[in-house]
Amino acid sequence: MEQSTQWWKNSVVYQIYPRSFNDSNGDGIGDLEGIIEKLDYLVELGIDVIWLSPIYKSPNDDNGYDISDYQDIMTEFGDLETWDRLITTMHEKGLKLVMDLVVNHTSDEHPWFQEAKKSKDNPYRDFYIWRPPNEEGKEPNNWLSFFSGSAWEYHEPTGEYYLHLFTKKQPDLNWENPDVRQKVYEMMRWWLDRGVDGFRMDVINLISKVEGLPDAPVTKPEDEFQWGSDYFANGPRFMEFMQEMKEEVLDHYDILTVGETGFVTPEEGKQFTNEDSGVLSMLFQFQHMDVDAQPGGQMGKWEEKDWKLTELKEIMSKWQVELFNKGWNSLYLENHDQPRSVSRFGDDGEYHAESAKMLATWLHMMQGTPYVYQGQEIGMTNVHFPSIDDYEDVEIRNLWQDMVVEKGHDPDKILKAIHEKGRDNARTPMQWDSSENAGFTSGTPWLKVNPNYDQINVEKERENSDSIFHYYKKLIALRKEHEVIVNGDHSLIWQEDEEVYAYKREHEGETLVVVTNWTGETIERPWPEDVSFDGASVMIHNYSGAPDASKEGITLRPYEAVVYHQK
Numbered sequence: 145m146e147q148s149t150q151w152w153k154n155s156v157v158y159q160i161y162p163r164s165f166n167d168s169n170g171d172g173i174g175d176l177e178g179i180i181e182k183l184d185y186l187v188e189l190g191i192d193v194i195w196l197s198p199i200y201k202s203p204n205d206d207n208g209y210d211i212s213d214y215q216d217i218m219t220e221f222g223d224l225e226t227w228d229r230l231i232t233t234m235h236e237k238g239l240k241l242v243m244d245l246v247v248n249h250t251s252d253e254h255p256w257f258q259e260a261k262k263s264k265d266n267p268y269r270d271f272y273i274w275r276p277p278n279e280e281g282k283e284p285n286n287w288l289s290f291f292s293g294s295a296w297e298y299h300e301p302t303g304e305y306y307l308h309l310f311t312k313k314q315p316d317l318n319w320e321n322p323d324v325r326q327k328v329y330e331m332m333r334w335w336l337d338r339g340v341d342g343f344r345m346d347v348i349n350l351i352s353k354v355e356g357l358p359d360a361p362v363t364k365p366e367d368e369f370q371w372g373s374d375y376f377a378n379g380p381r382f383m384e385f386m387q388e389m390k391e392e393v394l395d396h397y398d399i400l401t402v403g404e405t406g407f408v409t410p411e412e413g414k415q416f417t418n419e420d421s422g423v424l425s426m427l428f429q430f431q432h433m434d435v436d437a438q439p440g441g442q443m444g445k446w447e448e449k450d451w452k453l454t455e456l457k458e459i460m461s462k463w464q465v466e467l468f469n470k471g472w473n474s475l476y477l478e479n480h481d482q483p484r485s486v487s488r489f490g491d492d493g494e495y496h497a498e499s500a501k502m503l504a505t506w507l508h509m510m511q512g513t514p515y516v517y518q519g520q521e522i523g524m525t526n527v528h529f530p531s532i533d534d535y536e537d538v539e540i541r542n543l544w545q546d547m548v549v550e551k552g553h554d555p556d557k558i559l560k561a562i563h564e565k566g567r568d569n570a571r572t573p574m575q576w577d578s579s580e581n582a583g584f585t586s587g588t589p590w591l592k593v594n595p596n597y598d599q600i601n602v603e604k605e606r607e608n609s610d611s612i613f614h615y616y617k618k619l620i621a622l623r624k625e626h627e628v629i630v631n632g633d634h635s636l637i638w639q640e641d642e643e644v645y646a647y648k649r650e651h652e653g654e655t656l657v658v659v660t661n662w663t664g665e666t667i668e669r670p671w672p673e674d675v676s677f678d679g680a681s682v683m684i685h686n687y688s689g690a691p692d693a694s695k696e697g698i699t700l701r702p703y704e705a706v707v708y709h710q711k
């Protein structure tokens with residue numbers, strides 16, 4: 145079956161990080177039963193699809209992104225019987241389910257790796273990427289792992305190193321081996337035949353590495369290991385492997401596929417997602433997430449960078465314009481790896497609600513499939529735990545070990561960077577109500593709850609008709625009512641403005657003008673000549689009362705957002 149219906153173009157996706165969503169049995173860890181309990185909440189929000197971060201068997205070195213059995217459920221989360229009930233209930237309620245597909249690597253506890261370790265001539269040896277030590281008896285190359293330190297781990301008994309782009313408990317699979325690919329396709333079909341509606345493909349564009357695995361260029365001479373993404377991202381056989389996966393699996397089901405693809409440009413995005421020769425429904429690009437990071441790969445995110453609104457405009461409008469009619473965007477500001485957007489791009493103090501709604505308006509009025517990350521719809525914020533011991537994330541812990549313990553960097557500076565960019569910002573338990581532990585668990589939560597749960601929680605947000613939650617509901621509903629949101633083109637207004645982000649969407653005589661103030665100040669702007677408001681109505685607005693606008697211009701209050709509609 146060709147992917148002809150493209151239902152995912154009109155859909156809104158909600159991402160659940162199961163460990164932190166809702167704990168039904170008091171062990172402090174979210175679970176599948178907990179998700180079932182909250183499905184009606186998600187129906188009320190109006191979303192169409194749930195993307196579940198990994199729920200497979202895993203020793204949890206990287207919270208499930210290290211899988212030891214692709215065809216079974218993590219014990220803490222439930223079992224296959226509960227999963228079947230989850231998907232059946234979801235389908236009955238009109239919700240679709242997208243699963244995480246993590247096939248760049250497995251856990252080192254996966255039976256394939258357990259076999260591969262046994263000897264150099266084990267049939268599974270070639271499922272992974274092994275190399276002998278170099279002439280100096282050291283790592284085969286200088287690649288830095290995403291999570292600090294070398295990307296190679298020495299295996300003493302067989303005298304070789306294996307490659308792990310993430311933690312040493314996440315060995316990279318060898319996609320050059322056709323048996324690996326067939327095993328992955330088989331597993332994908334098994335889930336699809338069981339009813340899943342799509343896959344979010346974890347770091348999928350890392351599956352093909354440059355032949356010979358050459359050393360990365362030395363950009364940081366003071367460091368032992370160097371950033372090698374030129375040699376492992378969008379590698380030479382990536383499109384070939386994906387075409388094969390498409391022919392063998394994807395084309396036979398009417399599903400949503402979204403590739404997590406760092407290091408891609410709009411040109412590559414077009415290539416990967418176009419309807420004729422593309423391989424994915426859509427992808428997650430990272431350029432807008434890198435706007436406040438220093439260059440230099442994964443480590444750059446920890447270094448502060450002043451950024452300008454015009455830089456964000458340039459990135460976003462390039463994706464919007466380039467993919468128009470040629471590919472498909474996904475729209476996101478948050479996920480389980482990113483800090484909370486209201487803290488990062490808005491104001492999580494005085495203008496918390498205004499700025500959370502402004503960011504939502506700005507994102508949801510663009511072209512693409514919007515993703516809402518759990519808690520984003522109630523404006524959950526970053527957390528500032530006082531001690532490194534309060535953090536659980538392996539990326540954070542490895543960073544601390546490398547930078548503070550081994551290299552002696554200033555602990556306060558590193559803790560500050562963790563407060564700003566650490567992944568646990570997104571992973572604190574979902575805040576359901578103001579009871580103990582935010583109603584997430586009756587036990588001890590695996591990661592502490594953000595102390596602001598008595599102020600920010602679902603119960604409060606639902607009660608207040610002017611809340612961020614109700615605003616999200618409106619935005620999601622509007623997408624279903626107005627074709628221009630799904631199909632309109634995109635052009636910037638006031639391109640050079642560093643405070644106001646405004647854009648226009650047009651489709652068959654219907655126009656949207658989206659105006660958002662990214663500052664805590666009141667600012668005035670005269671309308672540009674090519675924007676006409678004859679007969680325009682306000683579609684959505686994050687302040688009560690009418691916007692302060694005339695034929696001549698508009699006065700925007702702090703973080704004000706307004707969408708004008710004309711038909």
Ligand code: NOJ
Nearest residue numbers: 206209246310346347481
């Ligand atoms: C990307 C995932 O989103 C992240 O959480 C994970 O640590 C890495 N891939 C490795 O699987």
